[in-house]
Amino acid sequence: MTNNTLGSQTRRLLAVSLLAAGLGGGMPTVQAQTSSTQGYQLPDLGSTSSAVTSGDEYRLGRAWLRQFRARTDQWQDPIAQTYIRSMLARLVPYSGVHEHLIVTLVDSRLLNAFAVPGGVVGVNAGLFASAPVEDEFASVLAHELGHLAQRHYARRMERVEETQLPTMAAMLAGMIIAAGGGGDAGFAAMMGSQAAFMQDQLAYSRRFEQEADRVGLEAMAKAGYDPQAMPEMFRALQKMAALQGGNPPEFLLTHPVTQSRISDTQARADQLTSPPAPADDPAYAMIRARALLMLNPNTPEQAMPQLRQNDPPPAALRYLEALMAADTRPDTALASLDQLASEYPDLSMIPTTAAQVAYDAGRREVALTRARRVLRLSPNYFPAQWIEAEALLQTAPAQAFDVLRDMSSQYPEDPNVFGLLAEAAGRSGHEDWGQLARAEQLQLEGRIDTAIRRLDAAKEAAETSGDYAMASRIEQRRQDFLGYRETMRNF
Template identity: 35%
Template sequence: MARTRNTLLSALLTASLALAPLPSARALDTRLPDLGNSAGGLMTPKAEQELGRAFMRSVRLNQAVLDDPLIGDYIQQLGERLVEHSDAAGTPFHFFVIDNREINAFAGPGGYIGVYTGLISTTQTESELAAVLAHEIAHVTQQHLLRAWETASNMTLPNAAVLLAAIAIGVAAGGDAGLAAATMGQAGLIQEQINFTRANEQEADRIGIDILADTRFDPNAMPAFFSRMGRANRVYATKLPEFLMTHPVTTSRTADALGRAARYPARQVRDSLHFELTRARIALRNIEHPLAHAARLARQLEDGRYRNRLATEYERALSLLQGGRIAEADTLLARLLQASPDTIEFIVAKAEVEQRQGKAEAALRRLRQALLAHPTSRALVLSHAELATALGHYREAVDQLRDHLGMATDEPRIHALLARASGEAGNAVAAHRHQAEYHYLNGKLEEAILQLELALKTPGISFYDSSRIDARLRELREELAARKKRE
């Protein structure tokens, strides 16, 4: 019976990770961890972390994970702030952004939570964005996926097989439609699962509102967002936003959220500057004519039509920078730094301006100084490493990146920069090894294996490096063999 349960659970994990919410059904580049039984918990924390990392590799392989450390840092910090007021306080969570205009968010195993740029742009307040994150955090803390898998494992084989397909398609297609498509006549069984998923949504709403209130965000932001999504539900006659497919908004759900939020006193919460700056950076990704956009922003500033003056001036400075008007961007950024000298977004932009002006060493000094105050800032670490490498300060870049790697071992760009800086410094073995990890974290297993094979062929490689790389190579080859066997 235990073997049957593990087989069913492995089938579900493979199916759900390949589909949720990815458009491609490519297999994961990993072997699934061993699963326990109900008595000892469905999955150990270590196994769930391994599964989460595998999930993230599949996401990177199939989705456009946004490579903007400033936006990434903001969403991670916001998420961590919420997690600390949840049942999972102290547990590592990983928040990331998908570069997609769809309105959507999703939670995967191991505390991996993805947010689309379209959702960030659609939320009208920081509390609304926090509400969506709190909802996804609640899905993780309440182990909704694991509970669904456990339900499947305790069913008879034919019924469990139908339910596994229903869950997988439901996760990918969203809501009741995906479940109905998979059942083909198993009405009673699927109605049970539909009710379970609706209950999950309601539970995530209730817990999410509590997290919001405890984190001192506006708890009414969740029903407010639901209300706007509900209106959109009536407007979109053909294609619903992805959020409405995966998180159906009903009148009763909005009413429940309103009732839950009413338990807390009304609270006016000011949006943070970083929220506004993040929205500005996302808005610029869709601008084709930056100088025309800068002119529009100038008129808005003159007329007083802006949400946050500093954020609007920052967006205008970046537009001018993209359009080649470096001196005007420099003037604006100097004013912004005078108003808020410790804001990392302004520091990074000013360093980029200085680099474009031929003052790269001054830019590097600025970044070094900022890192003294913000040593864990991924945006500053990456900006500093890129510039230090470009200027030939390879050892400085490698040392900084290695220090940061302990806090971000699963960050592909850290490995990419380490590969470049190590190669420039003449350490070919380290260059190949980090390039292999970069490919592996992006789900490209065969490319990772090739880099490790090249590392082993490096003249003069030490016994220690050879042994370590050979062991890693065996692991990846076993994963590749397992993947091809599943395919």
């Protein structure tokens, strides 16, 4: 690739995020999300910049997320996603972060995690492979929450008085490149070698890294995680960087680990109380098993030795064995999962996994029964809700439509929920709802022009059926979408 091509692609990518920075009131969000963020504020900690407001950060973060989804491959795993949400919910009360967080999982074996202004937290599947215990994984999340709490993105803009928001957008554009493993994988890999560019756009100052470490360590200790896991994780990353030579883990491009930083983190961790050794809880190791299996789609047998390396609880090994047996021996997998569920009745992920195995084996009614059994005990457990919706879509589309409409209110930033709602609406004769739901999915995925065309079709369907209230609602969403597009074009 020539330097001219590199320059044009870089400018094009930066322009995309620069445009997103100016969305203002035209930002396309579903109605439920709009109403829930009117009082949105970020904590004003330390020497923060007031020129970039919390509202700016929120809009920029949501706009960036849509661009990110359009350019990277997502890891669709409701069980893993819900588990990470629970970890964040445990850390957030002690981190100083108050906004509603959105978790996005990236289908990439590269070791990385990131937090974007406005409460977007991203995790590469590869982080599970490099964090053998939950506390080390939690240390990365706690560190990222520290960056959000201290408003480091906004504070980096203090020196740039008139172009703070565009500069922030350009910095976030680099994160799309850094995510790797997505649609522009070759471009991302090539850009990864441009260390000066990446460092200029993404690198935090040493002071900011120390602040995020401090906030993260304190949050870990108060949440019941072992603060000693953070310096331990840093040592592992430093060793990994040494072994990989000129291609260190992605996380280190933006969060460089030095010996002095490890020493400082160790000294702070030594001042905090470590919790007692945890009981033999296999939950994290089970999630890690799911990640390792996903990262080895063509050679699933490699997941087992990788999991065994770190002496996981035996239940996690049995769980992975069941996952590996699911495709060819579903009865064996179900029997094993049922036994595990009886031994660990508080882990909803185990019976929900069994429901998913049954669904994948074509046993829709069995999957539905199993999912509903989980929901009776945990009514808001998203993975079980998802399987219930999938099973109903095959057996009772009208019921699936009702369930998914409720889910779309609960999860207004999840494009997959709207995608499934679109299918349920189409199969149950709600053409206008189907077009509207598909449009919402498309705008959440960053495909605004296609979304607008869908809204045009939805309005026509509503008017044809005589539902003018729906037609009016669709027209309002269309105006929101047009405002989004027009703002981009004006730049």
